[in-house]
Structures are given as C-alpha cells and as structure tokens.
Amino acid sequence: MTIVPILEQNEYPGRGIVVGRSACGKYAVVAYFIMGRSVNSRNRVFRPTEDGIRTEAHDPALLSDPSLIIYHPVRRLGDRLIVTNGDQTDTIRDYLAEGKCFAAALRTRTFEPDEPNFTPRISALVEKDGSYTLSILKSMGGRSESVQRFFFEYPQPIPGTGHFIHTYKENGNPIPSFFGEPEEIELPPASPADFTETVWNALNADNKVSLYVNYISLEDGSETVIIKNKHE
Numbered sequence: 001m002t003i004v005p006i007l008e009q010n011e012y013p014g015r016g017i018v019v020g021r022s023a024c025g026k027y028a029v030v031a032y033f034i035m036g037r038s039v040n041s042r043n044r045v046f047r048p049t050e051d052g053i054r055t056e057a058h059d060p061a062l063l064s065d066p067s068l069i070i071y072h073p074v075r076r077l078g079d080r081l082i083v084t085n086g087d088q089t090d091t092i093r094d095y096l097a098e099g100k101c102f103a104a105a106l107r108t109r110t111f112e113p114d115e116p117n118f119t120p121r122i123s124a125l126v127e128k129d130g131s132y133t134l135s136i137l138k139s140m141g142g143r144s145e146s147v148q149r150f151f152f153e154y155p156q157p158i159p160g161t162g163h164f165i166h167t168y169k170e171n172g173n174p175i176p177s178f179f180g181e182p183e184e185i186e187l188p189p190a191s192p193a194d195f196t197e198t199v200w201n202a203l204n205a206d207n208k209v210s211l212y213v214n215y216i217s218l219e220d221g222s223e224t225v226i227i228k229n230k231h232e
Contacts, residue, residue: 110137
C-alpha cells in the first residue's frame with residue numbers, strides 16, 4: 001500500500017515522518033509534514049537553513065505560543081540527517097556531535113506537555129548508507145507521569161519500501177496517539193517533485209500546513225529538497 005490511502009482516510013495524522021529507499025535503489029527518501037487544527041498551529045511555514053529547515057510563523061501577529069511549534073524539524077550533521085517533530089532535533093544533534101547515540105539522546109526526553117493530548121515525539125536518523133532508525137516517545141495510556149520509548153531500526157532498506165510514523169492515530173478530543181510499528185508503505189517509481197505532489201495532495205486540505213521532501217543520493221550524498229507551504 002502506498003501512503004496515499006493512509007492519508008486520505010485520516011483527516012488528522014498530525015505530524016508525520018517517512019523514510020525509505022527509492023524504487024530504483026539509488027536514493028534515501030525522506031519526508032516530513034506538519035498539520036494543524038488551531039490558528040497557532042496552522043500559522044506556520046518551513047524555511048530552509050544552512051543544515052536543514054526550521055518552522056517560522058507565517059504571520060507573527062498571530063503567534064500566541066511558540067514553545068511547541070517553532071523548532072528545527074530537520075538538521076544535518078555530517079553524513080547523517082536528523083528529522084523530528086520538535087526541539088529534540090537539537091538534543092539528538094548535540095548527542096551525536098559528542099559521539100553518543102540516537103537512543104541515548106531520546107532517553108533524556110519525553111512526550112510533549114500538551115495535556116490532554118500528550119503529543120508523542122517522533123524522530124528519525126538517516127545514515128550515509130541510507131539505513132535508518134525511527135523512534136516514538138509517548139504517554140502510556142494518556143498518563144502524564146508515564147512515558148514509553150520505542151525504537152525501530154532498519155539496517156537494510158528495501159528498494160521501493162518506506163516506513164511511515166505519525167503523531168496521532170486519528171482525529172479526536174483528546175487526540176489518540178499513534179500506536180504499533182511504523183506503517184510499511186510502497187514507494188513506487190516517482191521523481192522527487194511527483195512524490196511531493198502525491199503526498200501533498202493526499203493530506204487533508206483544511207489541516208495540512210507544510211511538507212518537506214528530500215531525495216538523498218546514496219552515491220555522492222547530494223540532496224534534492226522540495227518544500228511546500230500552504231501559506232505560499
């Protein structure tokens with residue numbers, strides 16, 4: 001199954017990460033999207049930085065609380081790419097820069113303090129050879145005092161296959177957290193531009209905010225990055 005029916009059947013998966021191997025086997029495929037239900041969450045755009053991207057307020061006058069919505073979703077450290085849905089991007093980067101590991105960094109973090117949703121923190125680390133690790137930090141049964149940490153390693157990616165993890169299982173109040181293993185999806189032959197349009201068009205029109213796609217050459221590390229913002 002491709003990502004399209006998964007997105008079309010879920011009006012609010014929240015924030016999502018896709019990592020996999022292109023059908024031709026030559027590229028690591030990475031995507032990250034954000035969605036929003038409130039004015040504050042929807043008032044965002046992705047902006048490129050020297051080492052990745054950051055979120056910014058589209059209209060600064062509408063920004064009411066930057067604490068959980070302004071961060072660096074993507075940062076590169078050497079040959080490694082970090083993708084997350086929060087400021088744990090910086091925690092991971094700092095730990096890796098000190099020679100420590102991805103999991104150790106995330107063991108210092110927990111889910112977001114946005115009761116009653118307790119939004120999970122989702123993260124990915126993509127290595128030079130295209131292998132990758134995904135993680136989710138989530139509340140146990142909606143309890144503020146109990147965290148669960150899950151790590152999923154993919155040392156031998158299969159061409160044409162990716163894995164999709166997102167913060168919410170579906171819309172709701174409170175919003176139920178994602179559960180289970182990352183969803184295995186098919187990555188059919190497509191250019192970066194075509195894949196970007198496919199994902200963007202499948203996201204709920206009212207709730208989608210921004211999308212980042214990166215095709216990383218496994219031969220020379222070059223990147224093809226595309227950013228889509230609803231407010232542009």
